[in-house]
Amino acid sequence: MDKVRHNKGAAIILLLPAIILFVSIIIIPIICSGYYSLTEWDGIRDKVFIGFSNYRELFEGEVLRGSIKNMLLLALCAVGIQLPLALVFAILISGGIKGEKMYMTVFFIPVMLSTVVIGQLWLKIYNPSHGLLNGILSMIGLENYADSWLGNQGKVLAAVFVPMIWQYVGYHMLLMYAGIKSINSEIIEAAKIDGANGFQIACRITIPMLMPVLEVCTIFAVTGAFKSFDLIYILTGGGPAHASEVPSTLMFTEIFQKNHYGVGSAIAIFIILICFTSAIIIKRIFKRWEV
Amino acid sequence: MKEKIAKKIKHIILIIWLVLCIFPLYWLLAFSLKNNNEIFNGNPLALPKVWQFENYKSAMSVGNVLVYFRNSIFVTALTIVIVIITSVMASYALSRLIFVGRKMLNILFVLGLTIPIHAALLPVFLILQKIGFLNSYASLIIPYSAFALSMAILICNSFMAGIPYELEDAACIDGCGTLGIFFRVIVPLMRPALSTIAIFTFLQAWNELMFATVFISDSQHRTLTVGIQTLAGTYSTNWGPIGAALAIATFPTIVVYLFMSNKVQQSLIAGAVKG
Numbered sequence: 001m002d003k004v005r006h007n008k009g010a011a012i013i014l015l016l017p018a019i020i021l022f023v024s025i026i027i028i029p030i031i032c033s034g035y036y037s038l039t040e041w042d043g044i045r046d047k048v049f050i051g052f053s054n055y056r057e058l059f060e061g062e063v064l065r066g067s068i069k070n071m072l073l074l075a076l077c078a079v080g081i082q083l084p085l086a087l088v089f090a091i092l093i094s095g096g097i098k099g100e101k102m103y104m105t106v107f108f109i110p111v112m113l114s115t116v117v118i119g120q121l122w123l124k125i126y127n128p129s130h131g132l133l134n135g136i137l138s139m140i141g142l143e144n145y146a147d148s149w150l151g152n153q154g155k156v157l158a159a160v161f162v163p164m165i166w167q168y169v170g171y172h173m174l175l176m177y178a179g180i181k182s183i184n185s186e187i188i189e190a191a192k193i194d195g196a197n198g199f200q201i202a203c204r205i206t207i208p209m210l211m212p213v214l215e216v217c218t219i220f221a222v223t224g225a226f227k228s229f230d231l232i233y234i235l236t237g238g239g240p241a242h243a244s245e246v247p248s249t250l251m252f253t254e255i256f257q258k259n260h261y262g263v264g265s266a267i268a269i270f271i272i273l274i275c276f277t278s279a280i281i282i283k284r285i286f287k288r289w290e291v
Numbered sequence: 292m293k294e295k296i297a298k299k300i301k302h303i304i305l306i307i308w309l310v311l312c313i314f315p316l317y318w319l320l321a322f323s324l325k326n327n328n329e330i331f332n333g334n335p336l337a338l339p340k341v342w343q344f345e346n347y348k349s350a351m352s353v354g355n356v357l358v359y360f361r362n363s364i365f366v367t368a369l370t371i372v373i374v375i376i377t378s379v380m381a382s383y384a385l386s387r388l389i390f391v392g393r394k395m396l397n398i399l400f401v402l403g404l405t406i407p408i409h410a411a412l413l414p415v416f417l418i419l420q421k422i423g424f425l426n427s428y429a430s431l432i433i434p435y436s437a438f439a440l441s442m443a444i445l446i447c448n449s450f451m452a453g454i455p456y457e458l459e460d461a462a463c464i465d466g467c468g469t470l471g472i473f474f475r476v477i478v479p480l481m482r483p484a485l486s487t488i489a490i491f492t493f494l495q496a497w498n499e500l501m502f503a504t505v506f507i508s509d510s511q512h513r514t515l516t517v518g519i520q521t522l523a524g525t526y527s528t529n530w531g532p533i534g535a536a537l538a539i540a541t542f543p544t545i546v547v548y549l550f551m552s553n554k555v556q557q558s559l560i561a562g563a564v565k566g
Contacts, residue, residue, distance in 0.1 A: 001459070001460050001463045004459075004467075004468065004469045004472065005387065005388055005389045005469075006388075006389050006390070007469040010384070010469035010473070011384045011390045013380075014381060014384040014388070014473065015380070015381050015385070015396070017376070017377040017381070018377045018378065018381035018400075019381075021377060021433070021437040021440055022399070022400065022403065022437060022440055022441075024437075025411060025433060025434050025437030025438070026410070026411060026437055026438070028414070029410065029411035029414035029418075030410050030411065032413075032414035032417075033410055033411075033413060033414055036413065036414070088304070089304075089308060095301075097298070097301060103305050104552075105549065106309050106313060107308065107309070107312055108548075108552065108555075108556065109312055109316070109545060109548070110312055111494075112544055112548045112555075113544075114497065114498045114515065114516060114544075115498050115516075116498070116500055116515070116516040116520060117519065117540055120519060120520075120523050120533065120537055121318075121319055121537065122315075123523075124322075124533075124534075125318075129331075130330060130331045132318055132335050135335035136335065136336075139334075139335075166311065169308075170312070171559070174556055174560060175560060178560040198297070223407075226407075227407040227408075229409070230498075233500070233501075248407075251412075255412070255413050265413060268410050268413065269410075271407055271410070272409075272410045275405050275407055276405055279405050
């Protein structure tokens with residue numbers, strides 16, 4: 001058996017396809033991006049090595065700073081609104097309520113929808129003249145509150161965040177629900193006998209025991225917010241006047257509309273780094289909370 | 292009494308969210324069957340007065356939605372097959388065989404989980420451009436496979452951990468070599484993991500927009516995501532056919548999901564918790 005496990009030839013054969021895929025599509029491109037980010041390049045003329053100038057230029061510019069602010073705000077909303085909503089639903093549903101199965105299934109439907117479909121659907125919901133939102137507002141006599149939503153610099157960010165948060169509540173709820181179900185029911189029974197009410201059980205038992213799941217959810221929510229591209233690209237493309245810009249949409253415009261390959265690559269590297277570090281930081285924070 | 296009220300409040304909260312989840316879909320279905328006049332001037336919440344099935348016809352004929360749908364199925368299916376084959380193979384080596392650098396490789400694949408797809412966009416685009424692979428199915432299938440690989444390997448590893456070593460030892464005594472054990476013992480036992488991997492990969496590949504937008508520009512190879520984007524651009528004032536296209540893109544997946552929602556949910560839980 002030892003010989004079988006030490007079979008180098010077999011190991012190479014088994015690993016080769018995965019390694020080729022991984023190295024050629026992920027590792028080498030990241031190294032390339034890192035290199036491009038240090039050059040000035042429009043894709044046609046030769047690359048000119050300029051060191052960290054792209055990064056300096058980016059961080060001194062208003063646009064990237066604004067986009068980082070939006071990104072952080074989105075992450076904050078994901079953690080502060082999406083996760084609590086998911087947690088409340090998960091606790092309510094897992095507490096032996098009628099229609100448990102149905103709620104679970106339906107709450108998860110938005111996760112199954114393609115982001116493009118959601119984007120196009122919400123474009124129509126927000127449409128200033130024929131959209132659902134303004135239509136409902138005027139039906140209930142609030143036509144004064146009708147708005148151009150995605151065209152309004154002050155409201156566009158909130159308008160974009162709503163579908164983003166809406167889509168993934170079900171996903172986090174599913175993970176939390178599974179976590180709650182795996183808590184030993186005897187503990188909860190014991191608390192009930194001791195006279196604890198539902199709220200106390202949730203705060204003192206369910207949530208503390210759910211910490212590992214909450215950690216996973218927080219990492220998903222935060223890195224998901226940092227990576228988010230599709231919905232913003234579809235709904236606004238980052239506009240109007242960069243009001244809903246996030247780093248990924250900025251990267252996309254820099255590369256494919258302005259041919260600023262160097263600057264775009266610098267943003268790509270920034271996104272990788274911030275996803276990485278945030279995951280590590282969240283792990284650290286949760287470690288301190290877990291007993 | 293108090294408990295009854297609490298229960299009612301619970302249901303009210305849940306039902307509000309339930310409506311928020313379903314309502315956009317109802318609205319989509321309703322306006323996909325309306326003509327422009329009814330969409331723009333009628334009650335937005337009402338069912339269509341005259342059912343406009345022509346919307347679906349024009350979405351399919353002029354809008355090419357069926358072609359996009361077929362492309363999406365093809366790209367997604369092939370991605371799933373590639374991911375399953377490569378991840379099961381790699382996972383066996385990574386979790387059962389002994390060789391130098393095993394630990395480092397494992398860490399490398401786990402790190403792949405946090406790498407956003409943006410990182411590869413420009414370099415992969417430039418490579419594809421250079422070798423003339425833009426506007427091909429492969430230009431999507433290969434990157435999708437690579438980015439789904441990390442998750443798939445993690446899922447495989449956790450399933451692999453549940454396979455007792457004794458089975459391999461027994462097969463070895465019966466005269467199986469390493470690859471023999473892999474194909475005759477491990478592969479059949481990994482079947483439960485495959486659906487989990489397939490569901491994860493499906494969600495990723497079916498919905499991907501960024502690569503598909505950049506790498507595909509001809510209508511022949513467009514996947515649903517890009518196809519709908521272009522369709523919405525060309526028909527921006529004619530909502531009915533867009534609605535129909537969105538419905539065609541959406542409801543098959545929803546129906547499949549409703550039939551196997553249990554399996555889907557369990558798979559996603561397994562993937563997230565173990566990953």
